[in-house]
Amino acid sequence: MLVIGLIVYPISRAVWLSFTDKLVGYPERFVGLRNYLYLIDDDGFHAVVRNSLVFTVSSVALKIATGLAMALVLHATWRWRNFFRGLMLLPWITSTVIIALTWRWMFDAFPGRGFFNSVLLDAGLLSRPIAFMATPAGAMTAVVVANWWRGFPFFGVSYLAGMQAIPAELYEAAAVDGAPPWRRFWHVTLPGLKHVIIVTTLLTFIFTLNDFNIVYVMTRGGPGTATQVFATYSYEVAFNQLRWGRGVTISIFAVPLLAAAIALVSRYLLRDRTA
Amino acid sequence: MSWRIASVGGLVTFALIVLVPFWWITSMSFKTYEQIQFATSIYVPKPFTWENYTGLWLDTRFPLWLRNSAITAVVVTAITTVIASLSGYAVARIRFPGRELVASLILVVYLVPPALLFIPLYRVLAELGTTNSLMSLFLSYPTFTVPFCTWLLIGFFKALPTELEEAALVDGATRIQALVRVLLPLAAPGIVASAIFAFTLSWNEFLYALVFIQDERTLTVPVGLNLLIYGDVFHWGQLMAASVITTVPVVALYMFIHRWMVEGLAAGAVKG
Numbered sequence: 352m353l354v355i356g357l358i359v360y361p362i363s364r365a366v367w368l369s370f371t372d373k374l375v376g377y378p379e380r381f382v383g384l385r386n387y388l389y390l391i392d393d394d395g396f397h398a399v400v401r402n403s404l405v406f407t408v409s410s411v412a413l414k415i416a417t418g419l420a421m422a423l424v425l426h427a428t429w430r431w432r433n434f435f436r437g438l439m440l441l442p443w444i445t446s447t448v449i450i451a452l453t454w455r456w457m458f459d460a461f462p463g464r465g466f467f468n469s470v471l472l473d474a475g476l477l478s479r480p481i482a483f484m485a486t487p488a489g490a491m492t493a494v495v496v497a498n499w500w501r502g503f504p505f506f507g508v509s510y511l512a513g514m515q516a517i518p519a520e521l522y523e524a525a526a527v528d529g530a531p532p533w534r535r536f537w538h539v540t541l542p543g544l545k546h547v548i549i550v551t552t553l554l555t556f557i558f559t560l561n562d563f564n565i566v567y568v569m570t571r572g573g574p575g576t577a578t579q580v581f582a583t584y585s586y587e588v589a590f591n592q593l594r595w596g597r598g599v600t601i602s603i604f605a606v607p608l609l610a611a612a613i614a615l616v617s618r619y620l621l622r623d624r625t626a
Numbered sequence: 627m628s629w630r631i632a633s634v635g636g637l638v639t640f641a642l643i644v645l646v647p648f649w650w651i652t653s654m655s656f657k658t659y660e661q662i663q664f665a666t667s668i669y670v671p672k673p674f675t676w677e678n679y680t681g682l683w684l685d686t687r688f689p690l691w692l693r694n695s696a697i698t699a700v701v702v703t704a705i706t707t708v709i710a711s712l713s714g715y716a717v718a719r720i721r722f723p724g725r726e727l728v729a730s731l732i733l734v735v736y737l738v739p740p741a742l743l744f745i746p747l748y749r750v751l752a753e754l755g756t757t758n759s760l761m762s763l764f765l766s767y768p769t770f771t772v773p774f775c776t777w778l779l780i781g782f783f784k785a786l787p788t789e790l791e792e793a794a795l796v797d798g799a800t801r802i803q804a805l806v807r808v809l810l811p812l813a814a815p816g817i818v819a820s821a822i823f824a825f826t827l828s829w830n831e832f833l834y835a836l837v838f839i840q841d842e843r844t845l846t847v848p849v850g851l852n853l854l855i856y857g858d859v860f861h862w863g864q865l866m867a868a869s870v871i872t873t874v875p876v877v878a879l880y881m882f883i884h885r886w887m888v889e890g891l892a893a894g895a896v897k898g
Contacts, residue, residue, distance in 0.1 A: 361746035362738070368746065424636035427629065435637060437881065439644050444880050446830035448848035449869045452855065453647045456654070456862075463662055464862060466650050469669075500647070554737075561739035564832045568852055582741035582833075589745050590837065602742045613737045621730055 369600040386600035395576055396584070396601070403580040403605070406495060406566070407559045411552055413499045418506025418551070419544075423536075425507065426514050436508060443504045451568035454497035458483040487577030490570050494578050497565050506551050513547035514540060546619070553616035560605055581605050648873075655679070655866035662862050678863035679871075686861075688868055690843055691850035695872075698763045698846060699828040705764065706771040706824040711817055713772075714779030715805060719791070729780060736773035743769070744837050751838060762838040763846070767828050774827070775820035782816030783809070822883060826876055847872050 371381055390396045421439060425432055442450065459465030460482035462472050468480040483489035517539065525535045563582035566572065572579035572587065579587070581602060589598025654662060655678050656671040682688050716722075717729050747766055748757065756762040786809060794804040810817070832848040839845055845853065847868070854865050 361743050361750055364746040421640055424633050427633035439640055441644055444826055444876055445873055446848055448832050453651050557737055561741035563741050599745050617733045
């Protein structure tokens with residue numbers, strides 16, 4: 352109850368703050384919807400919304416595809432399956448800050464520090480190093496890759512658990528009917544995993560849309576505003592520009608989308624529990 | 627046969643995807659500043675040096691940050707384990723009005739992302755006068771560890787047979803005795819798994835620590851590392867060494883109990 356209090360009270364404070372022009376050091380003044388109207392017209396904020404969606408949708412799509420591949424590979428492995436499952440979960444338990452630092456170096460412009468530049472130069476595919484993190488597209492790719500690397504093992508392990516729960520008779524029946532492997536995958540495996548896929552996608556959507564750590568550590572939202580997302584922009588406005596009212600309003604803009612995702616995923620998870 | 631080759635190939639590919647970044651930072655942590663700067667001995671450190679580790683230990687505040695992180699993670703894990711076991715038990719086993727509602731609230735609270743809460747939480751903690759101390763982390767981390775662990779443990783408690791507990795009650799045990807003597811030992815794997823989740827979540831947390839703490843001596847490791855990269859001099863090797871040192875305890879802990887964690891995850895969070 353105490354914990355719920357520690358959450359509910361801040362949320363109501365957040366909503367109240369979003370209607371004020373609170374600057375640090377000054378008392379709050381009620382300004383109605385002015386923060387909301389300002390942001391709706393703000394080009395910087397439009398970029399933030401676009402970046403957040405690109406970041407979230409591409410990470411989630413990559414995670415689903417790789418997670419499925421990983422689960423299929425593990426499912427086909429008999430010996431050492433537990434060992435490899437444990438190995439592949441390593442990114443998921445590593446600190447996000449360290450993952451972000453690591454990938455910053457992997458994409459670094461200098462050979463010797465940057466893995467990709469070192470390898471590509473050595474292989475003779477490049478004549479000069481590429482400054483990945485200095486271009487908007489490169490920086491976005493880097494943050495998506497880091498986020499994907501962190502998240503896909505969780506998808507893979509969840510899908511593996513889902514695949515193991517599909518009764519073997521279904522595959523046998525399909526094989527007897529002469530269905531080739533890809534049709535068995537399409538008509539037996541995927542429908543069997545539908546539930547797990549929906550739940551993992553929604554969960555990751557919620558946390559990726561509000562991801563702070565990876566973007567902040569890797570790019571600080573740059574170059575320019577190329578990778579600025581909801582959480583980093585909100586931090587920037589609240590703690591660097593000291594405009595708390597507006598900072599809070601930025602995160603509140605994501606709430607309708609979040610609330611929908613949260614409502615959906617809790618319905619799924621609660622139904623599991625009572626069933 | 628071709629399936630066999632494809633699956634082994636896939637396994638190797640995934641193992642490489644996971645291991646290459648770890649190998650890259652580990653290898654760098656054993657190189658000198660010059661080796662990194664001038665891209666000599668790129669893939670394997672030659673000669674191999676411990677200077678980054680000793681430098682990190684002696685010239686930076688890293689040991690202090692490590693201590694802060696450890697204290698925070700231990701305190702938060704203890705708070706979380708006690709609250710989450712009791713509330714998980716209450717929701718799973720005691721019939722009281724509105725318990726379905728409480729279960730869904732716990733889930734919803736867990737799903738609210740920290741990025742939405744850090745500004746108002748900062749104000750609350752400032753009013754309590756706890757910002758800039760580890761106390762602010764002891765108070766704020768349970769806002770995400772407790773709902774998550776409670777949710778996991780509700781699943782565990784529900785899965786235990788009720789007969790055992792009823793037998794203890796019939797034999798004249800009180801509810802507390804039945805919980806402590808009968809249920810808790812049975813739920814031990816779940817409780818250990820949830821404690822490890824709580825530990826890992828606090829050990830790795832970044833946003834709250836970044837926002838709530840300014841004093842360099844009170845920082846936790848993730849925020850301290852972030853400070854090092856934007857410092858005046860780039861101590862690449864030291865940063866990598868710090869990353870390695872920070873990752874090792876969690877990986878070791880996890881290697882030891884990973885089957886429990888995976889099962890806990892499957893039982894509590896994903897499959898229900």
